[in-house]
Amino acid sequence: xxxxxxxxxxxxxxxxxxxxxxxxxxxxxxxxxxxxxxxxxxxxxxxxxxxxxxxxxxxxxxxxxxxxxxxxxxxxxxxxxxxxxxxxxxxxxxxxxxxxxxxxxxxxxxxxxxxxxxxxxxxxxxxxxxxxxxxxxxxxxxxxxxxxxxxxxxxxxxxxxxxxxxxxxxxxxxxxxxxxxxxxxxxxxxxxxxxxxxxxxxxxxxxxxxxxxxxxxxxxxxxxxxxxxxxxxxxxxxxxxxxxxxxxxxxxxxx
Ligand code: S5P
Numbered sequence: 001x002x003x004x005x006x007x008x009x010x011x012x013x014x015x016x017x018x019x020x021x022x023x024x025x026x027x028x029x030x031x032x033x034x035x036x037x038x039x040x041x042x043x044x045x046x047x048x049x050x051x052x053x054x055x056x057x058x059x060x061x062x063x064x065x066x067x068x069x070x071x072x073x074x075x076x077x078x079x080x081x082x083x084x085x086x087x088x089x090x091x092x093x094x095x096x097x098x099x100x101x102x103x104x105x106x107x108x109x110x111x112x113x114x115x116x117x118x119x120x121x122x123x124x125x126x127x128x129x130x131x132x133x134x135x136x137x138x139x140x141x142x143x144x145x146x147x148x149x150x151x152x153x154x155x156x157x158x159x160x161x162x163x164x165x166x167x168x169x170x171x172x173x174x175x176x177x178x179x180x181x182x183x184x185x186x187x188x189x190x191x192x193x194x195x196x197x198x199x200x201x202x203x204x205x206x207x208x209x210x211x212x213x214x215x216x217x218x219x220x221x222x223x224x225x226x227x228x229x230x231x232x233x234x235x236x237x238x239x240x241x242x243x244x245x246x247x248x249x250x251x252x253x254x255x
Pocket of ligand 1: 061149
């Protein structure tokens with residue numbers, strides 16, 4: 001199989017964030033996403049600043065921040081602008097269209113105001129995509145569908161995964177790709193983003209299962225999400241550099 005270069009995939013991507021993300025990965029030469037799963041705003045901003053030069057995406061779980069205030073997202077946006085990366089709020093929406101639309105736009109977090117990318121489970125049916133799209137598309141945002149999960153015993157397999165691909169195809173303007181464990185679609189405009197990455201592939205004893213950067217890329221992933229492998233490392237900046245290097249080298253061997 002021939003894999004198109006990222007700048008050509010940027011041209012083919014219908015979603016505006018996917019387009020910019022492919023181009024950024026190509027120019028910055030990094031397919032690394034750091035999961036900033038820390039619980040204090042100061043730690044989150046410090047981590048973003050430390051790893052910013054090595055990443056294309058910074059993934060947040062804004063609802064685990066114990067001292068959340070809107071200032072943190074404003075600061076994060078400044079860091080993202082300075083270091084050139086996109087912000088992905090890992091909200092994993094999972095309700096009916098009318099509810100997720102409000103969760104995306106309203107509440108404490110006003111996610112659509114600052115997150116370039118969010119993700120959603122497809123369990124409630126295609127209405128979840130339509131609800132999020134109403135709010136996100138006019139703001140030029142992108143949606144990733146959770147087509148597979150990294151955790152042991154995940155039910156997102158088989159026909160469930162197939163449905164995610166089918167509904168993504170119907171909403172290519174807003175759905176930019178998948179959270180998955182391998183390449184799912186041969187449409188080059190979709191991006192495949194894979195969590196559960198560590199150099200030492202093992203488990204965390206709470207169901208998480210890890211692949212190495214090399215094995216995830218060999219299975220067709222485009223972007224690798226690393227959480228504890230980086231933020232829990234003695235030196236997160238150095239760890240991010242090493243994961244970036246491994247991910248990028250593995251990618252360049254595929255083209
Ligand atoms: O299937 C999934 C989907 C996601 S988004 N498995 C995951 O682990 N994630 C997220 O990726 C998870 O919520 C966490 O933020 C990150 C993995 O963290 P790590 O510390 O295990 O690398």
